[in-house]
Amino acid sequence: MAELFVQQLVNWITLGCIYALLAIGFSLIFGVLNVIHFSHGDVAMTSPFIALAAAQALAIAIGVSSPVWLIVAVCIAVFAVGLIGVILDKVVIRRFRDAPAMMALVATVALGIVIRELIRHLYPQGSNPHAFPRLVSGVAFEVAGVQVGWFTVLVILLTLSLVALLFAFLRLTPLGLRIRAASEDRIVARMMGIRDTRVFRATFFVASAIGAIAGLLFASYAGVTRFDFGVMAGLLGFSAAVIGGLGSMPGAILGGLIIAGIEVLAQTFVPDGASYRLVFVFLLVIGVLLFRPEGLLGRPVMVKV
Amino acid sequence: MGARMSSEMPGFGLATVLAVGIQILGAAFLYLILKAEGGWQVIGLLALLAAGFYLIEKRPQITEYVTASFSRVPVVALVTAVIVVVLFPFAVGNNTYVLHLLIVAQLYAVLALALNFQLGSANIPNFATGASYGIGAYVSALLAINFGLSFWLTLPAAAIAATLFGFLIGIPSMRTRDTYLALVTIAFGVVVQQLLNNFDWTGGPNGLVGIPAPSLFGHSFADPLVVFGWKLPSQANFYYLSALLVVVAIITAHRLHSSRIGLAWNALRADEIAARAQGINVAWFKVLAFAVDAFLAAFAGTIYAFYVSYISPDNFTFLVSVTIMTMVIVGGMDNIFGVIVGAFLLTILPEKLRAFSDYRLLFFGIVIIGFLMIRPQGLFPQRIRSYGESR
Incomplete structure (x- = not known):
C-alpha cells in the first residue's frame, strides 16, 4: 500500500508539474492580452518534433551520434517554439485582442488545427507516433521500495527553477514590470509610455518557451509524441489555468497540481479509471467553477455600471 | 418615413x-x-x-x-x-452524395440556429451543442434499438432528455461568465462524449449500429421515393425530413426573436446589469437559452442517427461543437439567414476541399482564421431591431 502510495505520489508530482507549466502559459497570455490562446497546447507540443528533427540533423551534420546532441536539440526546440509563439501572436492572435472573447477562442481553436496539420505534413511520417527518449534516465533514489528516477527529479527541479525565474523576471526586471502593468490595464500602460507590442512579444516568447519545456517533458514522460497530443495538452492546461484563476501564477500551479491529482487518483482507485479519467477531471472543473466562478485564486470580477 | x-x-x-x-x-x-x-x-x-x-x-x-x-x-x-x-x-437526381451533403448541411443549419439563440441572441458561449446533439442521437437510437420505439416517438423523448441536459448546463451559467462559462460548457461536452465512449450500453467507442429506418404511412424511409413516376433515391426522404426541421427551426427562431424572450436575450447581450435593472430575470433567460438550444439540437441528432443508422462518440466531439460555433460566427450572429448560409458553407467547403486530399483540414483552418480576421462581424451581420411595423 505504501509502495503504491509513493508511486502515485511521484506520478502526481511529475504530471502536476507538467500541467502547471502549461497552465502558466495560458495564464500569462490571458493576463496580458485578455485572449484565450487555445492553441497554446499545440504550440507546446511542436517542441518534441522540433527537438527530434534538430537532434537528427545535428547527428547527420556532425556524423557522430551522441546524447549531447539531444540536449542541444532540446535547447534549440525551446528557443524555436518561443519564436513560433511570437510569430503566431504577430500574425494572428494579436488581431483578436479587442474582439469578443468567443471569436478569439474559435480563431485559436482553428489555429490549433492548422498547427497540428502542419506538423503532420511537414514532419516525415507525421501521422504516426514517434518515440521520444527520456531526457535523463537512471534511478536517483529509493523511497519505501519505490525507485524515483532522475527524470522525476529533473521535472521537479526544472519546474521549481522556472517558476522562480519567472517570478524574478516579472517582479525584478523592467520588462517584467511592463508586462505586469500591461496585464493590469493595457490602456493606462500605454499612456505611461509602455509599448504594448514589445510586451506582447516578450509575453508570447516566455509563455511559449515554458510551454515548449512542458511539451518536451510530457513527450519524455509518455515516451512518445504524436501530432494530436496538443488537443488534450491544451484542454488540460487551459482547465488548470481556469480553475486556478486566469491571470494568477500561483493559481496556474495550483490548478495544474489539482488536475494531475484527480487524474492520478481516478487511475489508481477507480476501477477502469484510466478510461474515465477525463470524466473525473472535467466534473471537477465544473464543480470548482460552480462554487468559485472566478477560479480558486482568481480575483473576483466586479462589474460596475 | x-x-x-x-x-x-x-x-x-x-x-x-x-x-x-x-x-x-x-x-x-x-x-x-x-x-x-x-x-x-x-x-x-x-x-x-x-x-x-x-x-x-x-x-x-x-x-x-x-x-x-x-x-x-x-x-x-x-x-x-x-x-x-x-x-x-x-x-x-440520382447523385446520392450531393443529397447526403445537403442533408448534413441542413442538420448543421438546425444546430447552428439552435446555438444562435445563445451565442447570437444572448452572447452566451456554449461549447456543448455537440453534446446535446449526441444526447439526442443516442437517446433516440437506444430507444429504437432496445425497445423498438418508432422514430416519431423517439423524437420527443430525445428532445426531452436533451432539454433536461440543457437545464443542467444552464445552472452553472447563472454564476460563471465569459471564459469561465465557456470552460464549463467545454467540460460538459467532454464529459458527455467521454461517457458515451466508455459506457457499455452505449456501445463504447464502437457506437450503436443498426438503427432501423423510420417509416411514415407505410412508406419506409429506406425505400426510394417515387413521386408522379419520378424515382428519387432513398436519401430524398431524409432530405425532405431535414428540410422540414430547418423550417421548424426558422419559424421557432423567428417567433422567439420577435417575442419578449428574444428581446430579453438581446437585452442580456447588450448589458446584463441593465437588463437586470429592467426587471428581466437574467438567470431564467440564460437557462432557457441553453434549454432551447439543446431541444433543437436533439431533433437534429435524432434525424442524424436514423439517417446514417450508425452513430459513434466520434460524431459528437468538442470539435463538432467548435464547428457549429464557427458556423454561427461566420454566418453572422443573430441573423437567421446568415447562420444558415454559414452552416451550408462550412459543411460543403471541407467536403469540396477533398480535391486537396490530405491538406483539406489545413485549408479549412486557414480559411476560418482568415475569415475571422477579415470579416469578424460575419457574412450577414445582425440587423438592428425594427419596432412598430410588423414587417
Missing part, C-alpha cells in the same frame, strides 16, 4: 423578379458547387462567392434593397423558396 420608403422600396414587379431570381440564382450556385469536382472548379466558384461578398461589403445598399424586395412580396418569396427546396432533389 414615407419619403424614405418610396425612394428605397422597389416596385412590385421588380421586387417579384428580384425575390424569385435571387433564390433561383442561389439554388443554381448551390447546385454548381455541390456538383463541382476538381480543384479548379471549386476554386473558381469560391472566387465567385468571394467576389459576391466583396460587392455586398462595398455596397451595403444592395443587401438592403434585396431585403426590402423580399419583404415587399413575402408570399411570392415564400412560395418560390418552397418550390426551390421541394424541386432541388429532382434536379440533383
